[in-house]
Amino acid sequence: MSSENRTNQLSALKEIAELLNTTNDMKQMLSEVLGKLLQVTGFSTGWIFMMDESMESECQAAYGLPPALEANGQEAMCGEDCWCIERYRRNKLHHAVNTIECKRITYAIAEGFEEGTLGISHHATVPLKAGKDKFGLLNVAHPGKECFTEDELALLQAIAFQIGTAIKRIKLYQSQEQNAQHYSKLSDVIQRIHAIGVINELPIKAVQEIGNAFNWPHVSLFIFENGELSLRAFYTEGKAHEEWKSLSIDDNGPISTAFRNNKLFIVSKAEHTACPSLERVGIPLYSSAAAIPLRVRSRSIGILFISSPIREHFDEYHEDFMYSLGDHYTLCVENLRVYEQRRELARMEERNRVARDLHDSVMQKVFSLSFIAKGAETLLQDREGNVRASLKEIQQLSQETLKEMRSLIWQLHPAGLENGLLSALKQHGQSMGLTVYEQVNGLKQLPRAVEEALWRIGQEALNNVRKHSGTVIAYVKLVLAEGEVTLEVMDKGNGFSLDNRKGGLTLGMLSMRERAEQLGGQFNVRSNLGGPTVIAVKMPLDQYES
Numbered sequence: 363m364s365s366e367n368r369t370n371q372l373s374a375l376k377e378i379a380e381l382l383n384t385t386n387d388m389k390q391m392l393s394e395v396l397g398k399l400l401q402v403t404g405f406s407t408g409w410i411f412m413m414d415e416s417m418e419s420e421c422q423a424a425y426g427l428p429p430a431l432e433a434n435g436q437e438a439m440c441g442e443d444c445w446c447i448e449r450y451r452r453n454k455l456h457h458a459v460n461t462i463e464c465k466r467i468t469y470a471i472a473e474g475f476e477e478g479t480l481g482i483s484h485h486a487t488v489p490l491k492a493g494k495d496k497f498g499l500l501n502v503a504h505p506g507k508e509c510f511t512e513d514e515l516a517l518l519q520a521i522a523f524q525i526g527t528a529i530k531r532i533k534l535y536q537s538q539e540q541n542a543q544h545y546s547k548l549s550d551v552i553q554r555i556h557a558i559g560v561i562n563e564l565p566i567k568a569v570q571e572i573g574n575a576f577n578w579p580h581v582s583l584f585i586f587e588n589g590e591l592s593l594r595a596f597y598t599e600g601k602a603h604e605e606w607k608s609l610s611i612d613d614n615g616p617i618s619t620a621f622r623n624n625k626l627f628i629v630s631k632a633e634h635t636a637c638p639s640l641e642r643v644g645i646p647l648y649s650s651a652a653a654i655p656l657r658v659r660s661r662s663i664g665i666l667f668i669s670s671p672i673r674e675h676f677d678e679y680h681e682d683f684m685y686s687l688g689d690h691y692t693l694c695v696e697n698l699r700v701y702e703q704r705r706e707l708a709r710m711e712e713r714n715r716v717a718r719d720l721h722d723s724v725m726q727k728v729f730s731l732s733f734i735a736k737g738a739e740t741l742l743q744d745r746e747g748n749v750r751a752s753l754k755e756i757q758q759l760s761q762e763t764l765k766e767m768r769s770l771i772w773q774l775h776p777a778g779l780e781n782g783l784l785s786a787l788k789q790h791g792q793s794m795g796l797t798v799y800e801q802v803n804g805l806k807q808l809p810r811a812v813e814e815a816l817w818r819i820g821q822e823a824l825n826n827v828r829k830h831s832g833t834v835i836a837y838v839k840l841v842l843a844e845g846e847v848t849l850e851v852m853d854k855g856n857g858f859s860l861d862n863r864k865g866g867l868t869l870g871m872l873s874m875r876e877r878a879e880q881l882g883g884q885f886n887v888r889s890n891l892g893g894p895t896v897i898a899v900k901m902p903l904d905q906y907e908s
Contacts, residue, residue, distance in 0.1 A: 374402035378521055382528040386535050391528060392423035396500075399521055400425055403514070405504045407482060409439065410490070410525075412498040416631075417451045419498070429478030430470035437473075439466065446487040446499055455499075458488040458515040458522070461508055481505030486515060488522040492530040500525065537678075544576075544683055551575045552690045561698040562876055565595035566604045568691060573597035578668050578675075580646055584609065584617060585656075585664040588886040591621065593643050607643045614640060617665050620653035624662040626684050627653045631673050650675040654688040658696065666691060702880040783813055783849075787820045787838050794828045797835050804842030812901050815881055816840075816849045819874045823851035823897040826870060831855025831895065845904045850896055857893040874899065 381398050385391050396408050409424040409431075421439040424431075431439060444465035449455040461484045471479065485503035489496060500522050510518075554571045558564050565583045573581045582596035590608040597603075612618055617640070620627040629651040641647070648669035656664040666688050668676065676684075784800045791798035808816070820838065827836045833855040841848040874897065875885040883901035 374399075374517065375520055375524070377402055379524055382524055386532050388529070388532050388536070389422060391532060392525075393425070395525055395528070396423045396425045400502070403502070403517065405502045405507075406480075407485075407503040409501050410498060411447065411501070413447075413450065413496070419447050422498070428467075428480040428482050430480075431466060433470065433473075433478065446501065450489060450496075450499055455487070455489050458486060458510075458519040460486050460510040460515050462487055464503065484508045486510045486518060488515075488518045490522050490526040490529060492523070492526040495526070495530055497526055497529045497533075540678060541680060541683070544679060547575045548683065548687060548690075551687075555691065555694050556697070558694070559698075559701075561695065561702060561880060564694065564698065566602050568694075569595045569597040570602035572666075572668075572687070573600070573602065579671065580648070580669045582645060582667045583664065584621075584667065586611070586621065586662065587884045591617065591665065596644060598644075598646065603644075605644070609640075609643060616651055616653040617667055620655050621662050621665050624655050624657060624660075626655065626681055628676060629669075630677055645669065647671065649673045650677075652676045652679070652684060654684050656688050656692045656695075657685075658692050663692065663695075699880060699882050783808065783816055783820070784838060784840055786817055787824065787851075790821055791824045791827075791836055791838075794824065795834060796824060796828055798824070799835070799837050801837070801839045802842070803840070806842040806847070806903075808842075808847060809903065812847065812881060812903065815877045815883075816847070816899065816901065819877055819885075819897075819899050820849060820851055822870050822874050826897075827851070827853045827855070827895075830858075846900055846902050848898065848900045850898045852894055852896045854894045857889045857891050857895050859889075859891050871897075 378395060378398055381395055382391065385394075392410050392412075396410060400406065400408050407426040407428065409427065410422050411419045412422045413419050421436065424436065424439065427436070427439075445462055446455065446459070449459075464483060464485050467479055467483055482503045482505055484507065485501045488500045490498045490500055500518065502518065551571050555564075555568050558567050565585075569581045569583050572578070578597075580596065580598045583594050584591040585594050586592075589611070591611055591614070593605050593607040593609065595602060595604050609617070611621055616627045616629050629648070631649065645667070646669070649671050650673050651667065651669035654666040654668070655662040656666060670676070784802055788798040788800055824836055824838075827833070831853040833853050835853065837850075837852040839848075839850040839852075841850075871885075871887055878885040878899045878901065881901055883899055886898045886900075887896070888898070889895040
């Protein structure tokens with residue numbers, strides 16, 4: 363190589379290097395650097411194919427194309443693949459190659475554009491790489507040129523390396539910029555989710571906020587309870603819907619996989635497929651999806667499932683981003699549960715205060731009124747019949763008021779709880795004419811909030827036995843174990859079919875479920891026509907242990 367050629371090459375490399383650092387716009391960079399390359403090398407024509415991870419090619423920049431290649435909106439550049447692309451896909455193209463007969467020119471000639479080739483028939487091709495990363499191909503051509511010298515190929519190789527390095531830099535910049543946008547949206551979503559103040563409204567409002575913020579086609583939320591994954595809410599076509607449908611934890615595609623492994627599971631290129639069980643609960647066919655575990659203290663409590671008919675829709679989101687979305691949802695759940703516990707404790711304190719006030723003031727005054735009426739009746743004896751009748755009525759009303767007041771005070775602050783939960787429930791059942799058989803396994807003092815919640819749930823369950831079961835016998839079982847407590851209320855009455863009820867729950871049962879979930883518990887009802895009905899609630903205790 364002559365000294366003059368060497369100087370020209372270094373000058374060309376310097377000019378191109380300076381240009382490559384002027385923009386972070388990929389298309390602009392490729393177009394400008396291609397024009398500068400042709401200017402400093404003296405070649406007339408060039409084009410750049412970019413290849414994605416699936417090895418699909420797209421012409422991203424072209425300069426000086428002959429009419430045959432420009433015709434019909436650069437139809438020849440988008441047509442069938444040529445030798446260089448096939449070699450690239452098979453990982454057989456590692457350096458600048460000389461010489462390749464242009465199959466695209468051949469195609470253009472076959473289509474009747476022979477006079478529009480401007481004498482171009484061959485081109486050199488160079489892979490665009492940066493280290494182990496591959497991005498595409500650089501092709502250059504010149505009229506009548508069928509062979510490129512070793513110096514020309516070496517220069518093209520050096521320029522291609524510079525372009526590859528610039529592509530990698532821009533991709534990294536775009537990735538960081540995209541991540542910044544994603545996390546900015548995530549921050550807004552987290553703030554809006556944490557602003558939700560009622561735990562029972564969280565699922566439907568959360569999927570609405572998430573779907574709107576990221577414009578994801580479908581978002582659904584599953585919570586693990588009673589050995590199944592329960593669909594609570596889903597977002598599709600811009601709207602959120604509340605649902606109560608259950609899925610087995612097995613054989614439900616990415617949802618089951620993510621839940622069992624407690625690990626994010628991404629589907630990139632499904633062929634518009636979904637599990638039949640997912641379709642039955644309203645999840646549409648998808649080509650890409652992400653199942654995000656909802657984790658609390660290293661265990662999964664559910665799955666946030668997002669899906670799309672577009673392939674690779676979620677590949678651009680980092681794992682940390684996905685986990686952060688799920689973790690903040692569960693953090694919101696935990697915060698709301700703590701908030702509900704505090705509210706419940708405050709309500710308990712207020713009920714106890716009201717009960718004390720009623721007992722210390724109103725009860726005593728009503729009792730005094732009844733006592734005075736009885737005394738006045740005795741003094742008057744038979745002298746004033748009308749007065750005695752009025753006093754007797756006052757006494758009767760006072761006795762009825764005392765009875766109702768005692769019942770109200772007992773409901774506000776059940777005296778039986780001082781003697782244990784089962785004693786209170788048995789006393790309540792007997793007050794309604796039920797025969798209650800109780801059983802307790804284990805010995806442990808329950809936290810006040812848990813005991814109060816179980817009392818209210820058991821009270822409602824016994825009310826249902828009295829009203830709906832057709833029997834006056836109930837069985838109450840309390841199982842105390844390390845880390846949890848389980849309460850079961852069973853009757854052997856008429857039973858009912860869960861399938862005939864929306865979601866399988868009445869208003870009273872929904873109230874029991876809500877009480878359990880406010881303290882992180884699980885609620886379950888089992889029944890069938892003519893069979894026993896079992897109300898079961900399981901409450902965690904580890905969060906109360908110091």
